[in-house]
Amino acid sequence: MKKTTLINGDTIFCINSLEAQMLHEHITGYFDDFINLEQSDIILDIGANIGILGLDLSKKYPMINIHSFEPIDDIFSVLKANTVLSKNKNFKSYNFGISDKSESIELTYFPNAPALSSANDEIWNSKKDLIEAFDGSIQNAPSNWWWKKFIPKFTYAFFVKNLIRNKKKITCKLKPLSKVIEELSLKKIDLLKIDCEGNEHKVINGIKEENWLIINQLIIEINDIDGRLKYIENKLKKLGFKIKIIQEPALEKTNLYNLFARK
Template sequence: MSIKKMILPNNLECYYLGKEETEYIFSEVFTEKQYFRHGITLNEGDCIFDVGANIGLFALFVSQLNKQVNIFAFEPIKPIFDVLQANANLHSLSNITLFNYGLSSENNSAKSFTFYPNMAGNSTTKPLEKLEQREVMNAVLNKDMVDYLFQGEEVRGEIRTLSSVINELDIKSIDLLKIDVEGEEYEVLKGINPNDWSKIKQIVAEVHDVEARIDKIQALLKSNGFNIKVEKNSLMPSTLNTFNLYATRS
């Protein structure tokens, strides 16, 4: 698959899969700075885990803020990972290490994902949760466009637990754990062993609030010493239960 290149509104070049979605994520990350609110900070030398790295816009944003951070970026779906790799190479990001697997509550070398080539950031292990989003988009876009965006195919990808990665890479501290995994948020956190929680300093996550997921995540984080702020994602239609969660330590 040949990948395409575009110029973002800030004149940054990037490779992409779906143009509309890339512009939307640019707004979230660069314009709205949604990942750096409610006390989430970044310092020189910090270790960042970018879980659900997609094509790398978050990593590009962070690298522009501060070159002296170490980013570990996880993306399980190979066609998306290839674009992530192309963007890391395009911008000579020497401070980023890429992993072609995702994080969850188990180690599984052949997890099933639904990959949306025209809306790659929505690719998910939980396609049924996308039905609500599709309904909302049907109300604002024409049906052909929605059908185009939701053209999906089943692919296999590897997932691992966060603690297995901490152990394997001998990670002493994760200064920022960023999670955007389209429904697997709670599973990512369940993959943390009790003795590893103290290594994690800050968390920012996009949470799809299905089956009381936010309540479960908040309970888990509070029990591990985090202060939490939750806000509605301002760029999402108000009818979609998509929130940003910010967790910091006192």
């Protein structure tokens, strides 16, 4: 665990400094006039990673309630440290993941790039896709990365190889979201954010019909394989949500999309 300073001047705990800065850049693109939050709202952050979303929201809305879920121990320890750093007593963290059923599964943890960690590490099998994602990230990196223009593209393969080096298999606990809603006695969810590297459709499938009544807004990062983007979009439309789908400039050459939904 180390500290890094974000472009907004905030110092946070992280595992990889550059990745943390990139995640912050990614999350700042979540909020425009489509998704709206207020003080005391209840947020569920599925796939919280090190808690950058919770830190940002706690700074803007000091009374906001955030429940953050991260199943990988090494990442969770940083998330826990950042919940304390936030000074928001309503920013809580849980050391398990969310899926469509209660089980223990094997996840792949990438120590050099924790945000890539997934139960579906085959999504990173394509070296070409990884290089294109890396290229997009570099081209759309935070503005204070002045040095990015000096990285020659022929070195990208080296950097990508390092990102996925020394991967580990980790056994983690998962629960369906409906069970968590019951355990936490939640009566409303103002924002459900899902970013779990290929498992987003399982999170959606783990929500009982009656639970959809209390969910008002969603932000979902979707890896569009096997028609998952259209599947989730159609499901949410049938539930009465208005949908907005974007692909960030950094991800234009990938299958990754951000889906925003509100009632």
